[in-house]
Amino acid sequence: KATEPKPLPTVDIKRVHSSDGVVVEGIDNCPIKFAKCCSPLPGDDIIGFVTRGFGVSIHKRDCINVPRNVTEAAEPDRWVHVHWEESVRQEFKATLHLTARNRHALLADVTTQLASMHVMIHAINAREPQDGYASMSLTVGVNGLDHLQSVINRLLKIPGVEQVDRSRV
Secondary structure, three states, X not given: OOOOOOOOOOOOHHXXXXXXXXXXOOOOOOOEEEOOOOXXXXXXXXXXXXXXXXXXEEEEOOOOOOOOOHHHOOOHHHEEOEEEOOOOOOOEEEEEEEEEEOOXXXXXHHHXXXXXXXXXXXXXXXXXXXXXXXXXXXXXXXXXXXXXXXXXXXXXXXXOEEEEEEOOO
């Protein structure tokens, strides 16, 4: 006989402490890790998955690894409610994909723009996949969705840049 998943216990949020800017409802001071498959940022709708021996893995709700309906997942009781702490004050890595008309000093303009915003560059990969166009993958440090959007907006102002998107992977 199939058993229905147990509803998560209600928790006095004021008594639960966050870990790395995320509150795991029902678990105090729980170790967490941010899933690399979706790289959640403050402001993203998130959900937690209780791992075996590694705490709770935090995913974006629209991550490809999160079932649409967690109550129908293989182990629904391992999916837990989580939310961002109101005042998250740390840096998160976000990967951006940039497409631009290739030109002299394009990479220099991109890195100069990021430096002027005091944005840490963790990784960068640039190549010319098509005639006349350049493709860049940039992993940068941001403190949330608003900060990420301001970085994207500034990169779009660079001459020749046609598209900047947040990586889905």
